[in-house]
Amino acid sequence: MDGRIDEHEIESALLAGNPLGDSHRRPLWVYTPPGYDGGSRRYPVVYLLLGFTGRLEAWRNRGPYREPVPETIDGVFAREEAPPMILVFVDAWTAYGGSQYVDSAGTGRYHSYLCEEVVPWVDAHYRTLAAREHRAIAGKSSGGLGAMITPMLRPDLFGAFATHSGDSLSEAQYLPHFFAAVRDLRAYDGDIFRWWDDFRSRVAFTKQEDLRLLEILGVSACFSPGADGTPELPFDPRTGAIREEVWARWLRWDPVRMVPEHADALRSQRAIWIDAGVRDEWFLDLGATAFREALTGIGVDSTVHFELFDGGHVGVEYRQPLALAWLAERLSP
């Protein structure tokens, strides 16, 4: 790489004593582009969020005939195909595999951690253009959720975002998996915590139901913790009947449904990239379309890049550098 990735660990006051006992010392990686060192120029910044079960190391994973996202975008900057930016790789891992980038009594204050601790830390330690006009957020899957909702909640911090196959239109994304999970849970007497005990006692992901049940349990921890923080499922695990009150808590985090109440925040965004694969296993192509239509409904149009591409949910990380290059043009002074 022509640029460089610094691996930091920051201590989060907000995550100290989080309900799952996850560490409050958090890895944080910062990429600086070619030319950063020894210069004095300030750069736009994009915060990159991972999908469910993602950890920072995943940015380094390497598959055949492809290069990791950081290397691809580094090449884009090195060849001056887009203005250079600083990239920040954010960690929000929990014992259940993720945080959905929200503040939750079930997992911890990951939204606040990102906005109130990570962003200031980066601005303090790097030559950023420390203003919303030059600060964006991007991610895939659950990271796409974070990229949609964080600027809605904190438009003072973020002025652009990119969502790839991002969580949205919750009924399409989740309900088919809930019904399948009911069948999975027959082997566990309908008790997801029996599965969880089993999952932790053996090599992970050796049963076909593991990923589905982990996601349901983990998102429940984020969106619908009980009074004591225990995840509450939004469906009856024996019949699949939707528990409307619990489900309503999930729907509060559906970006499609959040659009109207955050219309000003969204209208203030300078650039919004939305894409998804037409065969997405969580129907996030429908979610992307619904989110885009919701934006149209509040008059957000010319700032949007929308694209459905041929693909599913897996193996589509190559989309991220495309959006980063597009954002770079719009975030640079």
Add this chain to the structure above:
Amino acid sequence: MDGRIDEHEIESALLAGNPLGDSHRRPLWVYTPPGYDGGSRRYPVVYLLLGFTGRLEAWRNRGPYREPVPETIDGVFAREEAPPMILVFVDAWTAYGGSQYVDSAGTGRYHSYLCEEVVPWVDAHYRTLAAREHRAIAGKSSGGLGAMITPMLRPDLFGAFATHSGDSLSEAQYLPHFFAAVRDLRAYDGDIFRWWDDFRSRVAFTKQEDLRLLEILGVSACFSPGADGTPELPFDPRTGAIREEVWARWLRWDPVRMVPEHADALRSQRAIWIDAGVRDEWFLDLGATAFREALTGIGVDSTVHFELFDGGHVGVEYRQPLALAWLAERLSP
């Protein structure tokens, strides 16, 4: 067969002038068991309802190594393994493939036709035990829906029922198919009527989406016709977002949700058979379980036979004679 099937055609006043222009002259088949002719004995009756896209001729279809349902139950009666009964094969076909056995401004008054025309006609022409204690209703899939809802609405007529893989728990049954349909409809500009025109112009079921879209259109005609009778979809055909008001009309016909308001009718039933396959492609195993739990919730328990069997939604007609023999024991004087 030792018994006999009489093929009648009856003229329905209630179906005359129905909105789809379907014939109001309706086939009606009546099976009389061995010993009926020349005797004076009166018999219990079971009304048998077909699933979506089913027509009476389907009762005669013959596959390898199996016999049609009427022949199997005829053998049961012939061997005196169960008390003999009269069976009535009801037709409720429409241009869209079915009626869901409800009165609808989109299709016609099929519920009333069944209760007010078919039942009296049978009692008038056959030696039935013409009382609810000896009259049951049974069916598979949409026919199972009819078998559940008709006794709820008319407990004065029906005192027992059997539902096989019957429509229920609407969110599990339908929503995954709605989302898949959105993808199907991309080829038709999101307009299901463009698909319908195409479907009618060629050999049916030569495209993979045909069955799914037909079911959605047809059930919309039954459950959510517009003011002029035109089917209204319960979802946005471009995004999959649920149209809550339309969907609420569908939910009114979800047997699970109907239980509480028809508790007395259900408590008055003498026998209730519920089964479904554990791999049902419409998650009707979840629906069966949810329906049974709803019954438990109103105190209906000892009259219920509940069974999940190894199987899907197709090729499970062999379940029907099992339920008929079971009903025969409970309907006979």
Add this chain to the structure above:
Amino acid sequence: MDGRIDEHEIESALLAGNPLGDSHRRPLWVYTPPGYDGGSRRYPVVYLLLGFTGRLEAWRNRGPYREPVPETIDGVFAREEAPPMILVFVDAWTAYGGSQYVDSAGTGRYHSYLCEEVVPWVDAHYRTLAAREHRAIAGKSSGGLGAMITPMLRPDLFGAFATHSGDSLSEAQYLPHFFAAVRDLRAYDGDIFRWWDDFRSRVAFTKQEDLRLLEILGVSACFSPGADGTPELPFDPRTGAIREEVWARWLRWDPVRMVPEHADALRSQRAIWIDAGVRDEWFLDLGATAFREALTGIGVDSTVHFELFDGGHVGVEYRQPLALAWLAERLSP
């Protein structure tokens, strides 16, 4: 129907005492077109063969929005869209579900029965044009196999044929199913006869492996019976390793491989229709293509209609009337 179907039963001397104990009294249906009765005209004849597990009654099965093949072709003749023909519906059912229309020590002499008993009987009882120029044979799946191989073996009898999704290119058709069958057979200690005993003891086709294992057992009975007639599998049921000598016996009945040695017979055909669906679950689209290329290799070209259509192996009976109308033009004087 404007025409008529006569249901006969003929007594076969050749099938008497067949190894499976199947009846030698065989149903035979003959369709005569509109205008046949009371006239003196002679007609071309097409013999129609069923696929594996098919029985004559299947020609009457009726599904939604479609009509049975005999009714469709009857309409074609009634509207004079094609010259009228006599159609003969041949039965070759066995205890294992079919005969593959060959003479076999495992099942019986079904090829000879067809050629030496059925054809003369029809010519004796109906006003046929009793010559190869006016006699064709057609079928789907295993019936397509019969339609390909019978004219190769008896070009003196048959001068045209139509194969729809017909068995061919055996490696593509069968091998993937053999390997899947090895997994199925783990539940039966690798012994297909244990499965067979189980299959006969319960309702047929209630286990997912039933159709696959039945086909493998039944075709083994046809193509690779042991000295005593017992089916021998062409693969090791515990490892899937191909038993080359047994498999070689199957390959002798692969139409693709039979072409060179029957080149003259094929060159003498007046019309050959070949089609298959591009998603055929037995890869018979590859088989159709390979068979056609083999024909090209022996100089047979202008007499061939070849077509791959959008579809799988099931629900494609609507193709048959298309071929019958095409044959009618070529068989009529």
Add this chain to the structure above:
Amino acid sequence: MDGRIDEHEIESALLAGNPLGDSHRRPLWVYTPPGYDGGSRRYPVVYLLLGFTGRLEAWRNRGPYREPVPETIDGVFAREEAPPMILVFVDAWTAYGGSQYVDSAGTGRYHSYLCEEVVPWVDAHYRTLAAREHRAIAGKSSGGLGAMITPMLRPDLFGAFATHSGDSLSEAQYLPHFFAAVRDLRAYDGDIFRWWDDFRSRVAFTKQEDLRLLEILGVSACFSPGADGTPELPFDPRTGAIREEVWARWLRWDPVRMVPEHADALRSQRAIWIDAGVRDEWFLDLGATAFREALTGIGVDSTVHFELFDGGHVGVEYRQPLALAWLAERLSP
């Protein structure tokens, strides 16, 4: 990790000028266990081979709730649950994604490179027990192939091996994929090189057919290169008909078929680990069973550990440390 991985690059004389123009400077990683540094003890060695499309970096890829194989086995050694060993991570990547660990005119002399260059280099640079009794080879998928065939060809070098989901029983492994590939190739006029040009012109693995066609092309380069090194497909890409002469060249590398001629080499092995998942997408569970039976056939039995586990072909790397610990017990003095 308590042990250490040294990353070397070695220059291969045997790979210089290889037909695909791949580099002859090869990465080679060597793991030394806890206690190696500063000691004088000599250790057994296991050579670890990657599957098709695998590169050394893949050993570092990290997924959720799991650790990379080197870390797991390091923990085993650190906790003294098995005697310590040296592990060698071998690279045999080519432009087509792999070498199958054979000498080939299509790709290069990867077998010789491993046996004649890598092994001596490791023995020269590390404190190995440099004898077949203490040297093993292991791998998954194509790496399992290498682990089976290398000791057959060079029993003087290797005295034990472990194959996980290793290539074998070629008809089961490959033929179903060939037939599917014919359909894939319809979009490329039946010309796999048109696909290859397309593949190289865009982001890899964005089309569903990519992995299948890459494997077929790459293995053809290894097993059936033409006189000029160009891969020759073992099937007609338009019909799927097997090209028997080309296919025979593939079968020469089927471990099941290689057993008889290498019986002495196999009998001399001290330990053989064979496993596979019962849902392996290449039917390698059948391959494992067939290979084991072939070993039984030559009297190899007590040295074998055989296991079919619940799983498919993907995500089963956790099996490797199990085999390594088992081998450690058998390779240690």
